[in-house]
Amino acid sequence: MRKNIVAGNWKMNKNLQEGVELAKELNEALKGKTINCDVVIGTPFIHLAAVANIVDSDKIGVAAQNCANKVSGAYTGEVSAEMVASTGAKYVILGHSERRAYYHETAEILKEKVGLTLANGLTPIFCIGEVLEERESEKHFDVVKSQIVDSLFELSAEDFGKIVLAYEPVWAIGTGKTASPAQAQEMHAFIRKTLVEKYGNEVANNTSILYGGSANADNAKELFSNPDVDGGLIGGASLSVDKFMPVIEAF
Numbered sequence: 311m312r313k314n315i316v317a318g319n320w321k322m323n324k325n326l327q328e329g330v331e332l333a334k335e336l337n338e339a340l341k342g343k344t345i346n347c348d349v350v351i352g353t354p355f356i357h358l359a360a361v362a363n364i365v366d367s368d369k370i371g372v373a374a375q376n377c378a379n380k381v382s383g384a385y386t387g388e389v390s391a392e393m394v395a396s397t398g399a400k401y402v403i404l405g406h407s408e409r410r411a412y413y414h415e416t417a418e419i420l421k422e423k424v425g426l427t428l429a430n431g432l433t434p435i436f437c438i439g440e441v442l443e444e445r446e447s448e449k450h451f452d453v454v455k456s457q458i459v460d461s462l463f464e465l466s467a468e469d470f471g472k473i474v475l476a477y478e479p480v481w482a483i484g485t486g487k488t489a490s491p492a493q494a495q496e497m498h499a500f501i502r503k504t505l506v507e508k509y510g511n512e513v514a515n516n517t518s519i520l521y522g523g524s525a526n527a528d529n530a531k532e533l534f535s536n537p538d539v540d541g542g543l544i545g546g547a548s549l550s551v552d553k554f555m556p557v558i559e560a561f
């Protein structure tokens with residue numbers, strides 16, 4: 311059966327020392343605790359190796375927030391999936407709306423990144439979600455379906471089975487405006503139905519679909535209690551242990 315996952319996305323926050331400190335604190339806080347979900351922290355690239363070294367890998371998985379769509383070579387400033395894997399990280403967040411919007415990541419580029427991530431034994435946490443205008447004009451289901459189809463549906467069932475999805479309505483990210491539990495469940499059920507149609511029940515039922523967008527200690531329990539919401543991708547509330555632990559413990 312699919313896993314419950316609470317994944318932090320630090321975005322471009324915390325210098326190296328602060329990030330290492332936060333990872334240490336989280337590791338301490340989880341020690342000896344029974345946790346009913348997998349915990350992941352998505353750090354900036356330069357933190358990955360240090361953080362992966364510090365945390366108990368049975369308790370905390372480490373994620374990059376991006377990787378290159380090329381294997382290696384003359385791509386100044388880029389970081390490859392192989393490099394990410396060599397740090398001890400296990401996940402890569404891909405297709406975050408901030409990367410789609412500010413860095414012009416297209417469905418095609420994301421398809422390449424997903425392929426390289428899988429080829430290097432990493433788990434993609436693939437983000438999808440509509441902007442406010444698309445929801446208001448009732449295009450949100452079509453938009454989310456296209457994002458999935460265009461970047462992921464050429465994968466074999468076996469490879470698709472390695473993907474984690476994160477539904478993040480863009481209007482809810484960093485805005486303090488969360489999708490209601492009913493809105494989240496409605497979209498997650500739609501996504502799962504889309505997966506059933508393409509890959510069948512087994513793959514669809516085994517795919518973890520996380521919710522992201524202003525999820526926090528106050529709303530996590532209600533969001534996670536929905537049958538198709540298998541956890542969260544947490545931005546702001548992952549930046550301190552005080553705020554992140556209650557989200558983890560919502561399971």
Ligand code: PGA
Nearest residue numbers: 483484523524544545546
């Ligand atoms: P937020 O960010 O929790 O700060 O809204 C979520 C995300 O962008 O992954």
